[in-house]
Structures are given as structure tokens and as C-alpha cells.
Amino acid sequence: MSGVTDQLSPANLAQAQELGLSESEWGVILDRLGRPPNQAELGIFSVMWSEHCSYKSSRRHLRKLPTTGDCVICGPGENAGVIDIGDGQACIFKMESHNHPSFIEPYQGAATGVGGIMRDVFTMGARPVALLNALRFGAPEHAKTRALVSGVVAGIGGYGNCVGVPTVGGETNFHSGYNGNILVNAMCVGIADQDSIFYSAAKGAGNPVLYVGAKTGRDGIHGATMASAEFDDETEAKRPTVQVGDPFTEKRLIEACLELMQTGCIIAIQDMGAAGLTSSSVEMADKGGVGIALNLDRVPQRETGMMPVEMMLSESQERMLIVLRQGQEAIAREIFERWELDVALIGRTTDTGHMVLTHKGEVVCDIPIGPLADDAPNYDRPWREAPLRSVFSSKDLPPCNPANALQILMQSPDMASKRWIWEQYDRHVMADTIRASGGAADAAIVRVHGTDKALAISSDCTPRYVAADAFEGGKQAVAESWRNISACGATPLAITDCLNFGNPERPEIMAQLVRAIDGMAEACAVLGFPVVSGNVSLYNETAGTAIPPTPAIGGVGLLADASKAMGFGGAQDGDALILLGKTKGWLGSSLYLREMENREEGAPPPVDLAMERCAGDFVRSVVLAGELSAVHDLSDGGLACAAAEMALASKIGLHLRGGDRLSDAAWFFGEDQGRYLLAVKPSQVEGVLSAAKMAGIEVEQIGSVGGDKIVLNGAPLALDALRDGHEGWLPNLMENE
Amino acid sequence: MKAAVIVFPGSNCDRDAVCALRNHTTRHVHRVWHRDSQLPKVDLVFIPGGFSYGDYLRSGAVAARSPIMAAIKEHALNGGLVAGICNGFQILTEARLLPGALMRNAGLKFVCKSAALTVENTKSSFTNAYFGQPTTSIPIAHHDGNYYADNETLDRLEGEGQVIFRYVDNPNGSARDIAGICNAKGNVLGMMPHPERAIDALTGETGGLGFFESLANAMAGARK
Numbered sequence: 001m002s003g004v005t006d007q008l009s010p011a012n013l014a015q016a017q018e019l020g021l022s023e024s025e026w027g028v029i030l031d032r033l034g035r036p037p038n039q040a041e042l043g044i045f046s047v048m049w050s051e052h053c054s055y056k057s058s059r060r061h062l063r064k065l066p067t068t069g070d071c072v073i074c075g076p077g078e079n080a081g082v083i084d085i086g087d088g089q090a091c092i093f094k095m096e097s098h099n100h101p102s103f104i105e106p107y108q109g110a111a112t113g114v115g116g117i118m119r120d121v122f123t124m125g126a127r128p129v130a131l132l133n134a135l136r137f138g139a140p141e142h143a144k145t146r147a148l149v150s151g152v153v154a155g156i157g158g159y160g161n162c163v164g165v166p167t168v169g170g171e172t173n174f175h176s177g178y179n180g181n182i183l184v185n186a187m188c189v190g191i192a193d194q195d196s197i198f199y200s201a202a203k204g205a206g207n208p209v210l211y212v213g214a215k216t217g218r219d220g221i222h223g224a225t226m227a228s229a230e231f232d233d234e235t236e237a238k239r240p241t242v243q244v245g246d247p248f249t250e251k252r253l254i255e256a257c258l259e260l261m262q263t264g265c266i267i268a269i270q271d272m273g274a275a276g277l278t279s280s281s282v283e284m285a286d287k288g289g290v291g292i293a294l295n296l297d298r299v300p301q302r303e304t305g306m307m308p309v310e311m312m313l314s315e316s317q318e319r320m321l322i323v324l325r326q327g328q329e330a331i332a333r334e335i336f337e338r339w340e341l342d343v344a345l346i347g348r349t350t351d352t353g354h355m356v357l358t359h360k361g362e363v364v365c366d367i368p369i370g371p372l373a374d375d376a377p378n379y380d381r382p383w384r385e386a387p388l389r390s391v392f393s394s395k396d397l398p399p400c401n402p403a404n405a406l407q408i409l410m411q412s413p414d415m416a417s418k419r420w421i422w423e424q425y426d427r428h429v430m431a432d433t434i435r436a437s438g439g440a441a442d443a444a445i446v447r448v449h450g451t452d453k454a455l456a457i458s459s460d461c462t463p464r465y466v467a468a469d470a471f472e473g474g475k476q477a478v479a480e481s482w483r484n485i486s487a488c489g490a491t492p493l494a495i496t497d498c499l500n501f502g503n504p505e506r507p508e509i510m511a512q513l514v515r516a517i518d519g520m521a522e523a524c525a526v527l528g529f530p531v532v533s534g535n536v537s538l539y540n541e542t543a544g545t546a547i548p549p550t551p552a553i554g555g556v557g558l559l560a561d562a563s564k565a566m567g568f569g570g571a572q573d574g575d576a577l578i579l580l581g582k583t584k585g586w587l588g589s590s591l592y593l594r595e596m597e598n599r600e601e602g603a604p605p606p607v608d609l610a611m612e613r614c615a616g617d618f619v620r621s622v623v624l625a626g627e628l629s630a631v632h633d634l635s636d637g638g639l640a641c642a643a644a645e646m647a648l649a650s651k652i653g654l655h656l657r658g659g660d661r662l663s664d665a666a667w668f669f670g671e672d673q674g675r676y677l678l679a680v681k682p683s684q685v686e687g688v689l690s691a692a693k694m695a696g697i698e699v700e701q702i703g704s705v706g707g708d709k710i711v712l713n714g715a716p717l718a719l720d721a722l723r724d725g726h727e728g729w730l731p732n733l734m735e736n737e
Numbered sequence: 738m739k740a741a742v743i744v745f746p747g748s749n750c751d752r753d754a755v756c757a758l759r760n761h762t763t764r765h766v767h768r769v770w771h772r773d774s775q776l777p778k779v780d781l782v783f784i785p786g787g788f789s790y791g792d793y794l795r796s797g798a799v800a801a802r803s804p805i806m807a808a809i810k811e812h813a814l815n816g817g818l819v820a821g822i823c824n825g826f827q828i829l830t831e832a833r834l835l836p837g838a839l840m841r842n843a844g845l846k847f848v849c850k851s852a853a854l855t856v857e858n859t860k861s862s863f864t865n866a867y868f869g870q871p872t873t874s875i876p877i878a879h880h881d882g883n884y885y886a887d888n889e890t891l892d893r894l895e896g897e898g899q900v901i902f903r904y905v906d907n908p909n910g911s912a913r914d915i916a917g918i919c920n921a922k923g924n925v926l927g928m929m930p931h932p933e934r935a936i937d938a939l940t941g942e943t944g945g946l947g948f949f950e951s952l953a954n955a956m957a958g959a960r961k
Contacts, residue, residue, distance in 0.1 A: 157847045161878070162788040164749020248747050248791025255746075339746060424847045426878040428934045428941065429786075431753040447940070563939055 007308055007364055010035075011042040019046035020228060025377055032371040040357070040365045043309040045372065047275035048282060051228035051538050054376035057504035058536045061514050064521045069530040071493045078199055079120040079270065081532025082192075083494045085558050089448065090194045091455060092126035095134070095187035095498040095554040097537035101242040102184040103231070106151025110184050111159040111245040112317050117188040118165065119271035122254050123320065125198040125261050126190025129430060130446045131160050133170035133186050134459045134498065134552040135421075138179035140413050140733050145174070148182055149421075150734065155245075156186070157424040162247035163254070167425035168436040169444035170459050174413035177463070180231060180542030185498040187554040189457055191448055198261060202268040202288035202323040205351040209281070209292065210329065211344045212336050213253050213272075213319040217302035219243045220276070220315025230503055231542040249318040249341070256339040257320060263335075265328035272319040278312045280321040282355060286373035288323075294347035296359040308357055308364040323349060383510035389468050392588030392602025400665040402640060403715035405596055407725055409637045409669070410644050412595045416729035434562060435488075440569030440649035442484035442633050443555075447562045454562035456490035458555045462636070463548040465604035468589040470512040472604050474519030474551055476673060479607045481555030482527045483633045486616035487676060489566045489623035490557035492527065497534040497553055502546025504538050512549040513538075520551060526609035527616075529555070566623040568632035568642075569649035571679035575629050577654060577703040578685070579639065580692060581615050581675030582608075585659065585666025591636045592669035605671050611697070612674040618695045619676050627688055629705075630679040640668035640712055642677045643703075647710050648723055650679075656703035658713035668712055679705055738956040739765040740781040743809070743825075745800050746771065750786035750822065750933060757933035758783065761949035763956065769805060776808045780956045781818040784809075784825030786878075786931060796839065796881045797827030806832055818862055818955065819925040823879055826917070826927030835920055835927045836894070837886030842879070843910025849878040851942060852930055853905035854916055858898045861919055862955035863926045866947040873944035875930035877908060877916075882929040884911035884918075894918055902928055 016026040019042065029037055029045050037045060047053060055062065067075035073090055074082035080094035098113025118128045133156055138145045160167045165188070202209075220243035260266060268288060270280040277299070285292040299311050306314075324332055329345060336343035350356070355372070357365040409415050422437035432449050435441040443458035460480040466473025478495065485492040497520065502509040524530055540547040559565055587593050588602025622628055630650060632642045639656065647654050659667025680688050685701060692699035709716045740758050744751045751768065758766045758781075767777050771789075776782065789800035800806075806828075813819050813834055821829040829835045842848055853874050856867040867873060886894070891913055894900050902917035909929075917928025932945025 154846070161847055161849075161880075162747070162749075162791070164787060246791070248788060248793070251749065251788070252746050423850050426847070426849050428849070428876055428878065428931070429749055429753070431756065431934050431937070431940060434940055 007040045008038050011037050011039055016042060019043065020050060021046050025049055032375065033367060040309040040312065041367050043313055044278050044365065047278055047313055048372045049376050053275050053279055055536055056377040056379050057381050057538060058513060059378050060380060061517045064517055065531040066521060066524045067530050067532065069494065069528060072530055072532055073194065075532050076534060079123045081494060081496055082124065082197055083532060085453065087451065088194050090192045090197060091189060091556055092121050092124050092192055093187065093189040093496055093554065093556055094120050094533040095185055095496045095552060096120065096535040097498050097500060098184045098186065099181060099500065099537050099540055102152055103182050105242040106148050107155040108242050108244050110152040110155030112243045113184050113186045114156055114159040115245045115247065115250050115317055116273050117186045118163065118250065119273065121188045121190040122257055123198065123269055123271045124192065125196050126192035127258060128165045128188050128190045129432065130189040130444065130457055131165050131167040131186065132444065132457060132459045132554065133167065134461065135170065135172045136178045136183035136550060137174050138182065139176040140174050142179045146734060152184055153421050153424050159245055159247045161426040163251045164429050166427050166429050166433050166436065168427055168433055168446060169457060170437065172418050172421060173463065175463065175548060177548040180545060181540040181547050183500050183547065183550055185552045187459060187496065189455060189556060196261060198266060198269050200268050200270040200284050200287055202284040202290055202349050204267065205290050205349050207267055207326055207349045208324045208329055208345050209294065209347040209349065210322040210324055210332055211299060211346045212322060213341055214246060214249050214316060215300040215302035215342055216311055216314045217316045218306065218310055218314060221310055221313045228539055230539050243315045243317050245317050252339040252341055253318055253320065256336050256341055260332055260335050263331055265324050265331050266322055267325055268323040270321050272321060274315065276314050282369055282372050284321065284323060285349065285355065285369050288349065291350035291352035291354045291369060292347060293350050293356045296357055298344050298346040300342040300344050308359045381504050381510045382507045383514050384507040385511040385515060386508055389601060389603045394585065394587045394663060394666050397597065397665055400663065401715055402664045402668045402712035403717040405592065405669065406640045406644055406710065406712065406717055407722060409591060409595055409641055410722055411725035411729045414591065415637055415641060417727045418730060419727060420730040420734055434565055435567055439567065441565065441567030442487040445488060445565045452562055454559040454565060456485045456488045456557040456559060458484040459552060460484060461550055461552045463550045464589050464594065464600060466516055466549040466551060468604045470515035470549055471519040472606055474516035475523040475607050476604065477551055477553045478520050478523035478527065478529060479609065479612050479673060480635060481553045482529050483612065483616055485555050485557035486620045487631050487633045489564050489620055490559040492529050492555055492557040494530050494532045495553050495555045497531055497551060499536045500540055500547060500550040500552065501538050502541045509546055516549055516551045523609055527613055564624055566628060566631055568630045568646045571630040571646050571650035571652060571705045573652060573706045575679040575681060575705040576685045576701050577656065577705060578678040578680055578688060578699060579675065579702045580619065580678060580697060580699050582698045583659065583670060583672050583675065585662040585670035586672045587666055587670055590669060590671045592665060605673050607673040614695060615674050615676065615697050618692060618697055622688060627684045628678050628680055632677045634675040634677060638669045638671050639677065644710055644722060646677060646679065647719060648726065652705055653707035653709045653719055654703055654705045655711040664713055738763040739779040740783055741767045741769045741776055741779040742783045742785055743769050743805055744771060745787065745789035745803065747789050747791055748785050748787035750931065753933040754783050754785040757936050757949055761936060761946060762953045771803045771805050774804045774808060776812055780959060781820065781952060782809050782812055784821040784828055786823030786825060789824055789828060797824060797831040800828045801831035810834065813925050816924055820863060821927040822931055823929055826929055827881060829925065829927045834925050835918060836890050837884055839881050840883040840885050841881050842883050847880040848908050850876065850908065852877045852908055854902045854930060855905060857900045857903055861901055861923055862951065863948060864901055864951050865954050866950040873947060874942055875932050875935045875944045876942065877930050879929055882909040882911065884915045886912060897921060901926060902930065
């Protein structure tokens with residue numbers, strides 16, 4: 001594409017295929033236009049119909065997710081989900097992937113992931129108040145892993161720290177299944193007033209279309225298309241498709257947009273994310289039922305000689321598109337100029353229903369909006385689930401020294417302290433962080449500024465369960481999020497999701513996606529935990545090898561009284577330890593089996609959603625009643641790992657007895673779901689036990705707090721040795737040659 | 738008693754500073770935009786943390802040349818109090834209101850954690866409330882907090898009681914464990930730790946309360 005004339009020349013099937021469109025999709029374009037598209041138009045179709053923008057493989061399945069509930073103000077379909085948190089306030093949040101770019105260029109890939117998700121949230125009128133990140137890297141010993149960890153963490157910190165939004169939580173896993181495709185999922189949570197929420201529907205013709213923020217360059221062109229294809233040996237060559245972030249501009253953009261929002265000038269606003277100016281303008285026009293005419297000569301440009309298609313597909317960061325009420329341009333211009341941001345009137349909404357682009361006096365694109373947005377392909381891809389694994393029998397496992405196993409598990413990659421990561425994130429800016437990473441709670445707790453309320457925020461997924469059984473794994477991810485929020489004393493309200501899978505054109509991968517969504521839908525329905533926003537990232541494959549299926553769940557809950565937030569760091573000498581929930585000793589797909597026996601097999605632990613709800617409601621009630629010293633949910637590594645985290649955070653030892661009729665491995669490391677470990681003052685023990693029994697929950701006193709060792713069925717482990725191993729693993733990996 | 742919090746486009750601790758000052762130092766807090774060339778009549782100028790102009794060059798280098806800085810220099814020259822926290826400290830060294838420089842952390846990474854501090858001088862306008870309790874804990878969050886000055890300057894700072902805070906466990910390579918200093922006159926302070934984040938037990942620590950109480954004492958004393 002070397003000149004304007006080339007842009008206007010008719011495209012052909014081969015060119016469409018090169019941009020990732022199929023023969024049938026090409027046929028639809030010809031049919032809807034009644035002519036072949038020109039080069040610019042083809043580029044626009046290719047990004048709008050990319051998997052990343054159109055959700056063409058997942059759309060029909062996503063519809064199964066519950067998206068309504070008492071707290072839901074706005075569900076999926078807007079830039080982010082909106083829920084009611086009382087007092088006329090709303091919480092606006094979303095999680096999004098930036099996997100492909102982060103693998104190619106980890107610093108900028110991760111940084112722009114953070115920037116993008118923040119824009120989705122402040123676009124709707126919310127001030128971002130918290131960031132979380134769900135990260136999955138390849139095996140620690142893989143040649144690329146350390147550089148990727150280092151770059152991604154620096155990128156996340158470099159962006160969030162500068163903008164001044166605290167990074168309060170997240171999760172990090174390592175597994176060889178991510179060697180060729182890491183996952184970087186960023187979540188942003190914001191707070192807005194309910195009477196000041198902004199949407200993307202550009203209603204009304206003749207209104208000015210304002211471009212604000214950074215200039216447009218050639219970075220990120222076809223990023224959405226890249227994120228819709230597998231990696232191969234040529235991946236390195238895709239580096240130019242990665243965007244470059246500028247958090248200082250983002251900070252100014254946040255302040256300027258929030259200021260403009262107070263003026264009443266805005267009809268619609270949308271950030272330019274994936275597929276940049278194309279998707280933002282098409283989505284705003286489509287939702288508003290209008291057409292849009294843009295003069296591309298007016299687009300602020302960072303480089304010379306940019307072609308229309310380059311401007312339309314650029315994914316340059318920190319840009320917003322705003323449709324204003326007529327005659328209000330001067331107000332907007334004053335605000336953006338004061339914040340030293342580019343501002344340009346680049347077009348108007350129209351009543352034609354078409355997107356018309358002009359460049360150097362020529363119409364370079366004239367296509368109906370309907371086909372671009374609503375007529376995007378919607379596939380019912382074939383799926384075929386692999387035979388389900390049988391339940392693992394632990395009878396033939398070698399005997400276990402539980403103290404030894406605990407030491408090994410607590411310094412294994414997934415369990416080891418991630419301090420090396422979160423100490424690089426500003427967790428306290430805005431001065432409302434009550435619990436962040438390292439804060440010894442199951443969820444991050446962030447006070448709603450100027451109130452006594454707090455949000456509890458958690459990010460969860462156990463990919464090895466989803467790989468073993470996508471339905472149960474999807475269910476479990478939602479249940480664990482609900483459990484983590486409940487353990488803090490908060491009421492779980494709603495979730496966002498980030499569905500990371502391989503190539504959906506392969507039936508076994510499509511089956512993972514379909515079944516995980518089915519499992520999530522069931523859990524959301526039973527737990528009353530609707531999905532309000534989300535993102536799907538497919539084609540996370542390299543040379544035919546897909547990632548473990550990873551539906552990351554970002555949950556949000558509310559605490560009416562922030563001072564009641566509970567964590568697992570408060571266990572006191574003499575406290576009794578109470579185990580809540582049923583223990584069968586489930587070792588299939590457990591961390592113990594993987595780390596100790598090098599076996600990734602067996603069905604994952606099933607979640608009994610009715611019992612989950614019962615146990616969570618009970619835990620929340622005793623937390624709020626002030627009856628506990630500490631509480632921790634049981635997840636990876638089961639009872640012993642939860643107890644170890646409680647002991648480390650509380651800086652005191654504890655004793656746990658052995659299990660009845662269960663081996664030490666099954667009792668201490670089984671991963672039965674729906675369980676919590678409670679530290680309770682002696683005077684409260686009887687009350688908590690009887691109340692739990694009354695609620696129909698299995699409960700037993702299994703140990704006590706005290707000393708400087710963890711003693712598991714008589715086997716001692718010094719707290720200091722445990723801490724050294726737990727804290728030492730990641731620094732050793734990252735800083736020793 | 739009045740205070741001004743300077744707001745650069747990339748300041749991100751300005752709101753926290755305003756809240757902390759209002760709750761613990763004075764009800765009268767103005768926000769002053771970096772492009773203004775005059776200060777309102779105040780006793781204290783507070784330069785908050787953040788990334789003033791993005792800090793892609795040297796942290797604080799561009800901000801030190803912004804229009805408001807001339808007024809701040811004049812305020813300092815007239816004996817008015819100036820406190821720079823984190824990026825504010827970087828700006829004050831770049832503006833030559835304080836000696837030395839803040840280099841990239843020795844570990845080359847951003848560091849956010851609680852820092853145990855000794856209060857080396859409990860007579861200053863910024864630390865008088867720590868009298869008799871010369872240790873505290875205040876969080877740090879910075880990439881460029883590695884304090885550097887030549888030995889002669891360091892000797893003079895130490896000799897004249899201008900070292901105000903020292904790290905117990907040096908997190909960033911700072912010369913002589915320095916976390917905060919003041920000028921020779923004692924009215925301009927820069928420190929890397931964030932006292933405005935350590936004033937509420939619910940959000941962590943309270944080791945910064947003494948800082949804001951000290952300022953209130955100093956401002957009240959100056960008015961007498």
C-alpha cells in the first residue's frame with residue numbers, strides 16, 4: 001500500500017485472507033456492499049470481524065452467562081460493567097487480556113494492557129481506584145520466562161505507578177503450558193456516581209465528533225488481528241504491531257475526561273482500544289443508530305504520510321473519541337488544552353447509517369455500519385469434549401511426611417511468595433488501600449474514598465482444574481472468587497471474566513471454551529454472582545500447542561463497614577483452629593500430586609454450589625459478628641498450605657491433628673472445595689461450632705495456634721525455615737544467574 | 738495557618754496530601770496549579786508525590802523549571818516552610834532548593850514497602866512531634882530514591898543536623914541511609930517516604946501522623 005490510489009483499488013480474496021478473513025466472510029462483504037471493498041474498507045472489515053473485536057466464536061456461548069441481578073446497573077456490551085454499591089455510587093470494572101503483545105514485547109505489552117483497561121473504566125465516568133493482574137508464565141526454567149516476568153512486572157508497575165492507581169492484587173502461575181503464550185490479564189475497578197455514568201451510544205445526527213489524547217502513529221496496526229491468530233516461528237517479526245504506552249498522557253487524559261464529564265457536554269464517549277479509531281467510531285455510531293463522517297486529514301498524526309487505513313487501524317494508545325452536544329466544543333477544547341492534550345474536531349454524526357471517511361478531498365471509505373457491527377460473523381463452531389478423567393485414587397501414593405511436603409509445596413512456583421513482583425507495584429497511592437498483595441487477606445480491600453465502605457476484589461482461576469474438566473474448572477473459578485470475597489466479610493456482588501483459550505477452530509479447544517462457560521454460568525446462577533463485563537482471548541497457541549484453558553474471574557464484593565474486613569494474619573496464641581466444610585481428601589488434579597509426584601491427573605475436585613453458598617454465608621456472618629481472629633479459604637495445597645499462610649502472616653506457629661481415616665497426604669493436601677480455616681478465640685469455639693452445625697455445615701476443631709513451628713500430625717516444621725523457602729524462591733529465580 | 742499543595746499534571750499524591758493536611762495540620766489547604774506564577778498567602782508549600790511531567794527525562798527535572806517554582810523559591814527564601822515528598826523531594830533537588838540528587842534505586846526496580854526510619858533530628862519543623870520517640874515507620878514507593886551527594890556535602894548535612902530521616906534497612910542505596918534532609922535554614926525538607934499514606938491504622942500504619950502534627954506545631958509557633 002504505497003499511495004492513495006492503491007487504497008482506492010478494489011481488494012480481492014487473497015488480500016482478505018492475508019488479513020485473516022475467511023472465504024465465506026469475504027463473500028458476505030461482497031454481498032453487503034454489492035461490490036468489492038477497496039483496500040481501506042477491507043482493512044476496516046478485517047479488524048471489525050477479527051475474533052478479538054467480533055467475538056465470533058464465543059458470542060453465542062457467552063449469552064448463557066447470567067448478566068442480571070439486583071446490583072447490576074449495566075451488564076456486558078458497554079466498555080465495562082456497572083454495579084450499584086449504595087449511596088448513589090456505582091462500581092465500574094472489567095478485566096481484559098493483553099497476552100499476545102506481552103509475549104512479543106513484555107514491557108510495552110503489559111503496560112498498554114494496564115492503560116487500556118483503565119480507559120475502559122474511566123470512559124464510563126469512573127475514577128479508577130484499583131488494579132489487579134492475573135499473570136501466567138511458562139515453566140520457571142524455560143529460557144524466556146525470566147525475561148518475560150521481569151518485563152511484564154516492570155511494565156505493569158511502570159504504567160500503574162505513574163498514573164497513580166494502586167495495584168492491589170492478582171495472581172501468578174507458572175506452567176510449561178504457557179511457554180509459548182503467556183497470559184497478562186489486567187483488571188481495573190473504578191468508582192462513579194450513578195447519575196454520572198457515560199455510555200457509548202452516539203445518539204443524534206449532526207453532533208461533533210472530537211478526537212482527544214495522544215497523536216496517532218503507526219504502532220499497533222493490525223494488533224487486533226494479531227491477537228486473533230496463533231503464533232509461529234515468525235512471531236518476533238510482529239514486534240511492530242505492539243503499541244507503546246505513555247502513562248503520563250493517560251493520567252492527564254483521566255483528569256481531563258473526568259473534568260469534561262462534569263460539564264454535561266458529552267453525548268457519548270469511547271476509548272480507542274483494539275482496532276482504534278475504527279472500532280470506537282463504528283461502535284458509537286452503531287449503538288446510537290447513526291452514521292458517522294470523519295475527515296482523516298484532521299486526525300492528529302505523529303508521523304507523516306499516513307494512509308487512511310493506517311490511521312483507522314492504528315492502536316496508538318491514550319486516545320478517546322467523544323461525541324459532544326452541538327456548540328460545546330469550546331468548553332471541551334479549553335479543558336484538553338489545559339491538560340496539554342491533542343484535541344481535534346474530526347467529524348460529525350450523520351443520518352446516513354454509513355461510515356464515510358474522507359482523505360485529501362477524496363472519499364476513501366463508504367460502508368454501511370450495520371454489516372460492520374451487527375452482521376459480524378457469529379459461528380457455532382463444532383466442539384468435542386475429551387473423555388473426562390476418572391477420579392484419582394490416592395491408595396497407591398507413597399507415604400508422605402507432611403512437614404517435608406509442606407515445605408516443598410510452599411516454595412513451589414505457584415505457592416511461593418510473589419513479593420518480588422508486588423513490591424514493584426505502588427499499592428498505597430490514593431491512601432484507601434486496606435489490604436493489598438502481601439496484606440494477608442483472601443481478597444484486596446479498598447475503601448471507597450470518603451466513606452466507611454470498602455470493595456473486596458479478587459482474581460481467580462485454577463487452570464489445572466479447567467484442563468482436567470472445563471465444566472468443573474469454570475465452576476470452581478467462580479466459586480473461588482465468591483469464597484475469597486466472603487472470607488473477607490464482604491458480600492460478593494458481580495464478576496468480570498477474561499476467557500483465555502487456544503484455537504477455537506479445533507473442536508477440543510472449542511469444547512473447553514463451551515464447557516467452561518457452562519460451568520461458570522451454573523456457578524454464577526446458584527451463587528447470585530452475575531457477569532457484568534468481560535473479554536475473550538483465543539488463539540493462545542504456538543505451533544499447534546494451546547495454553548491450559550484459563551478463564552480468569554475478577555470478582556467484586558462490598559463491605560458496608562470497612563473496619564470489619566478480615567484476613568488471615570490475625571491468629572493469636574491459644575486460638576482454636578476450626579475447619580469448615582467437608583473433607584474427603586481429594587487429590588486428583590491437586591498441587592500436591594503435581595509437585596510431589598509429578599503427576600497431573602485425575603478429575604478435579606467438584607464444587608457443591610449449594611454447600612458453597614451455605615458455608616460462605618456462614619463465614620461472612622461470623623466475620624461480621626467479630627467472632628474470628630483470622631480466616632483463610634482452602635485452595636491450592638489444601639489445609640496445610642492455608643494453615644502455613646496463616647501462620648506466616650500471623651507470625652506464630654500452630655498444631656494440626658491428623659485426619660480420621662485419611663492419609664496425611666489426603667487430609668493435609670487434599671483440595672476439596674468450599675472449605676475455610678478459622679482461628680477462633682477459645683471462648684468463642686463452642687458458639688462457632690454449634691452455629692455451623694445448625695447451618696448444616698460440616699465443622700470440626702482440628703488444632704490450635706501457638707509456638708514457633710507448624711506441627712502436622714506430630715511432624716514439625718520451623719516457621720523460619722518455611723518462611724525462608726517461601727520468600728526465597730522467586731528472588732532466587734529472578735536474581736541468581 | 739494555611740498550606741498550598743502544588744499540582745503538576747502528573748502529580749498523583751496531591752489528593753492524599755490535601756486530605757492529610759486538612760485532617761492533621763490545617764483546615765486551610767489550597768491547590769495550586771503548576772502553571773500559576775503566584776502562591777496564595779500560605780505558611781507551608783507542599784509538593785506531593787507523583788510523576789510531575791511524566792519524568793521520562795530525570796525525575797523532577799522538568800517540574801523544577803515550571804512557572805510556579807519561582808514563587809516557591811521566593812517563599813523559601815523568606816523563611817516559609819516547604820515540604821517535598823517523593824517526587825517533591827526530587828523536584829526540590831532539581832530546583833537546587835536542597836543539595837544532592839536522587840538517582841535510580843540501587844536494585845534498579847521500583848520499590849513499594851514499609852520502611853523503618855530513625856528520626857535523626859526531632860527539633861525540626863517537620864519532626865518536632867517525634868521528640869522522645871525517634872523511630873517510626875512510613876511506606877516508600879519510588880524508582881528514583883537513591884540519595885547522592887558528595888562526601889563534603891554529606892558531612893555538612895550530618896554535622897548541621899540537616900539529615901532528618903534515615904532508613905533502618907536501606908532499600909535503595911541512598912548515601913549514609915538518608916531518607917530525608919532539610920536545608921541549612923531548616924525550612925525546606927525533602928523526603929522519599931510518604932507520610933500522607935501513614936496516618937490511618939485501617940489503611941496500614943500511623944507513623945506519618947507525627948509529620949503532620951509537627952507541621953501544625955511549627956505553623957502555630959511561627960504565628961505566635
